Structure formats: C-alpha cells, structure tokens
Amino acid sequence: MNKLPRSFFNRPTLQVAQELLGKILVIGKTSGRINEVEAYIGQNDPACHACRGKTERNKAMFGPAGHLYVYFTYGMHHCANIVTEKTGFPAAVLIRGIQPLEGAEQMEKRRGRKDHLANGPGKLCIALNMTKKSHNEMDLCGKSKDGVYDDGFVPPKIKTSPRIGIREGLDKKWRFYF
DNA sequence: GTCCCGATTCTA
C-alpha cells in the first residue's frame, strides 16, 4: 500500500475530497476505508469554520496540507478533517464515514456496539479514538504509520449532495460518498 | 464576562 504524500493533499479541495473516497485511513491500530467526506473551502464558504478568519480553534486549517484538524462540538463530539491546499489557505476535508477494516473489534469496544461503528463524523472519532487533545494538528504525512493509504481500490459511482448539518452554503454540493 | 449555538448522536 502506498501512503499518500503531502502533494496529494496540497491540491484543490474538491479534487482531494473525491479522490479520498476509497482510500484507507489508518489511525493507530485501527483503520477503515473512507466512504463519505465533505469539503470546506476558505473564507468565502459560509459553512467553513475559517470563514471569519483564523482563530485558536481553526488554526490547523491554515497550516500545511496533510495535517489533521480535529474539533470538539455539541459539547460531546469530535470531528476530524484533513487539511488541504497551500499553507495559509484555510480548507479541509471532513471525514464523515469509513468502513472498518483493521481493529474492528477495538472499534466495537470503543463504540459499545457491533454495528454503525464509524458511519458519521462523531462516531468515527470514537471508533478511531481521535480527540482534539491527542490528534489536532497531527501530521498524516510524516514518518508515523498514521496516514491515508491507497490499496488500489476503485470506488463505485460517486454521489454528491449538500453538506450535512449546516445552515449556510446549502447551495454547494460538496458532500461526496458512495 | 455573558450568551448563543453548533460540520452530532441517540432515543422516543
């Protein structure tokens, strides 16, 4: 399996988002195939956390591509994104769903159930044990095994829709899944 | 310092 290099993420976000579908996200001893993502792009995207500028929370989005942007929301959930585009341009791809591969048993334990292990951004962070404290700003293109891998899998026809759970920017169909 | 609400999830 090839680990995706920083150059993969340092490209237009919509392209990165679609090409992430079918790739394998590895975090610690758990992994899964990405099957749902959303793009959040820059200061002109009203749904993007960075639309009103750089803050302590969203600063990872302004950093180099290939790093994680993990944030805490609704008082109880974490969501994980992979930063895209050049340093200084705030954009990222939210990972909304994966099909569990390695460590499924561990994921079942963390989730406390055997189904719906990682079919949502909050659930996925629980399954992979990702938190803001431990994973925000982590580099996925470094020496560590954590990262995104290509095993040659080609996803079926990609579907699109408006992004989930937002109030503005519903005109953009930046959710991709299969 | 205060106030409002969220890129969610689960249950009823």
Added chain:
DNA sequence: AGAATCGGGACT
C-alpha cells in the same frame, strides 16, 4: 421531535 452537554466565538 428533543435532549444531552460544553467550549468557542461574537458581542456587551
């Protein structure tokens, strides 16, 4: 349809 639950960010 509604609750759970708390930190960030906009604003006083």
